[in-house]
Amino acid sequence: MPEKLLAVIFTAALGIASLSACGDDSAAGSTDAKSVTLGFVNGATTEFHTCLQKAIESEASAEGAKVIAANSKQDPAAELSNIEDMISRNVSALIVQTVNVDALKNDIAKAKSANIPIFMTSVITSDTSDILGAVVVDLKQVGALDAGWIAKDAAGAQAEAGVIAGAPGAASDLLSGGFTGALPANVKVVANQPGMFNRAKAQDVAENMIQAHPGLKYAFVANEDMAFGAYQAFQAAGKDVKIVTVNGTDDGLAAVKDGKFAATVANSANDIGSLAVKNTLILLNKGQADKIANIDIKLITKDNLAEAPKYCLS
Incomplete structure (x- = not known):
């Protein structure tokens, strides 16, 4: 799964997901996939991002298309530089897992000026007129599903919760905002700090959090890798958070099964990457596909582990 935005982020995807590109009924179109080179600009190196790239490269290979990949490592300036490099290579289309929604505006403008279609994964801005399409995750709803589990577990009792976010400015903001906004009034957020999608950093954050708030009962952690760091910190402090x-992910589901995590929200990186390539090729060829496609998400607990989708190609 793996992996930061606010008001300008596209969270109304559910309302417009039925929008389709105009054109032929066939996905084949006029461009042979074997002549297509896709530039993929990834946003970071977490398990989510690694699995996303695997899925994109695998699906492109199956379709006969070529992929050139670059990683921005959570740096908006590097993202723009990577996109400029892809433009200089004259790729057929760009698939972008953005670092930051504000940077995304410049990215889209650069691609548009070069007449290179841009396709987004996970998140997009509210104005979709200048992009080819997108595969999105309703990240606010992801956070809300976790908050819903806590609401049910707390059952009206007063409780303290902490938030270990990712890197500020992109998907993490949506995840955390969706979580805090959906919590019931009886659950108070007493700490909210970024773990930067890094396990060791998240462990440090969790250690400080439990020292400052020894009565902490719940923690929302913005990805499973960080959650393992948080779990270690809470265990070392003798606290059952x-x-x-x-x-x-496979490791995340195993942690749910073992009781290390109470719940996780599955949003398959494999599904996102695969559909991104399929829809990019279809829309390039003026075929029929949802311009804005939504990936299914699901709250997973011990009771429904078998329902989790495959997260990553092995």
């Missing part, structure tokens, strides 16, 4: 998190 119930962790809810995000991704649905």
Whole structure:
């Protein structure tokens, strides 16, 4: 699963997901996939981002298309530089897992000026007129599903919760905002700090959090890798903090089964990457596909582990 935005982020995807590109009924169109080169600009190196790239490269290979990949490592300036490099290579289309929605505006403008279609994964801005399409995750709803589990577990009792976010400015903001906005009034957020999608950093944050708030009962952690760091910190402090998190990786599901995590929200990186390539090729050829496609998300607990989708190609 694996992996930061606010008001300008596209969270109304559910309302417009039925929009389709105009054109032929066939996905074949006029461009042979074997002549297509896709530039993929990834946003970071978390398990989500690694699995996303695997899925994109695998699906492109199956379709006969070529992929050139670059990683921005959570740096908006590097993202723009990577896109400029892809433009200089004259790729057929760009697939972008953005670092930051504000940077995304410049990215889209650069691609548009070069007449290179841009396709987004995970998140997009509210104005979709200048992009080819997108595969999105309703990240606010992801956070809300975790908050819903806590609401049910707390059952009206007063409780303290902490938030270990990712890197500020992109998907993490949506995840955390969706979580805090959906919590019931009886659950108070007493700490909210970024773990930067890094396990060691998240462990440090969790250690400080439990020292400052020894009565902490719940923790929302913005991905499973960080959640393992948080779990280690809480265990070392002798505290039974119930962790809810995000991704649905094999390790994450095993942690839910073992009781290390109370719940996770599965949003398959494999599904996102595969559909991104399929829809990019279809829309390039003026075929029929949803311009804005939504990936299914699901709250996973011990009771429904078998329902989690495959997260990553092995």
